[in-house]
Amino acid sequence: MKIIVGISGGSGAIYALGILKALKDLNIETHLVVSTMGEYVVNHECGVNLEELKEMADCFYENYDLAAAISSGSFKTDGMIIAPCSMKTLAAIAHGYSDSLLTRAADVCIKDKRRLVLLPRETPLSSIHLENMLKLSNLGVTIMPPTPGFYNHPQDLSDIVSSIVGRSLDQLNVEHDLIKRWGE
Ligand SMILES: Cc1cc2nc3c(=O)[nH]c(=O)nc-3n(C[C@H](O)[C@H](O)[C@H](O)COP(=O)(O)O)c2cc1C
Numbered sequence: 001m002k003i004i005v006g007i008s009g010g011s012g013a014i015y016a017l018g019i020l021k022a023l024k025d026l027n028i029e030t031h032l033v034v035s036t037m038g039e040y041v042v043n044h045e046c047g048v049n050l051e052e053l054k055e056m057a058d059c060f061y062e063n064y065d066l067a068a069a070i071s072s073g074s075f076k077t078d079g080m081i082i083a084p085c086s087m088k089t090l091a092a093i094a095h096g097y098s099d100s101l102l103t104r105a106a107d108v109c110i111k112d113k114r115r116l117v118l119l120p121r122e123t124p125l126s127s128i129h130l131e132n133m134l135k136l137s138n139l140g141v142t143i144m145p146p147t148p149g150f151y152n153h154p155q156d157l158s159d160i161v162s163s164i165v166g167r168s169l170d171q172l173n174v175e176h177d178l179i180k181r182w183g184e
Pocket residue numbers: 007008009010011012035036037038040041044085086087088089090121122
């Protein structure tokens with residue numbers, strides 16, 4: 001499989017790191033693009049710099065590089081996940097405003113009917129945010145706010161992150177054993 005991972009400047013960078021690590025462990029090819037504020041928040045929240053982030057993916061692209069492979073639908077992938085997804089990036093995708101590689105790659109997933117999973121993060125949500133989410137959901141995009149369940153009795157932060165990472169990978173049809181499933 002070939003998955004595009006986008007990181008924008010919402011809070012919850014730890015989910016992006018968890019997704020990249022899980023995909024690497026599963027030997028799934030990752031194509032990473034990070035917004036300027038995504039880079040800032042990853043560093044601020046997790047103490048991981050851009051060079052370290054690049055090491056976590058198979059291919060890294062500059063967000064200004066609109067001529068990169070993932071900007072074209074002819075470059076086939078199994079979908080894209082954006083974690084965290086800021087309200088700005090959400091708005092840009094909802095309106096087809098593809099002025100960065102991150103938003104263009106998402107636009108391509110929508111037009112080519114490929115899996116697109118967004119982990120939007122803001123609270124509270126305004127009507128603008130909710131309308132953008134509804135618009136994307138109606139287009140088949142998975143809107144997956146990283147709100148953990150507590151019914152599996154998470155013991156620590158890593159359990160919480162794993163549960164969100166696992167459910168996100170489910171949406172991308174990636175087989176994994178990161179989570180304890182209800183009823184198993
Ligand atoms: C520490 C930090 C946390 C932030 N958290 C959020 C957030 O949870 N949700 C959000 O929509 N924006 C958040 N922002 C603001 C975005 O980074 C800002 O709107 C930015 O323009 C998003 O750009 P991008 O989507 O290109 O990454 C945060 C900013 C900082 C500095």
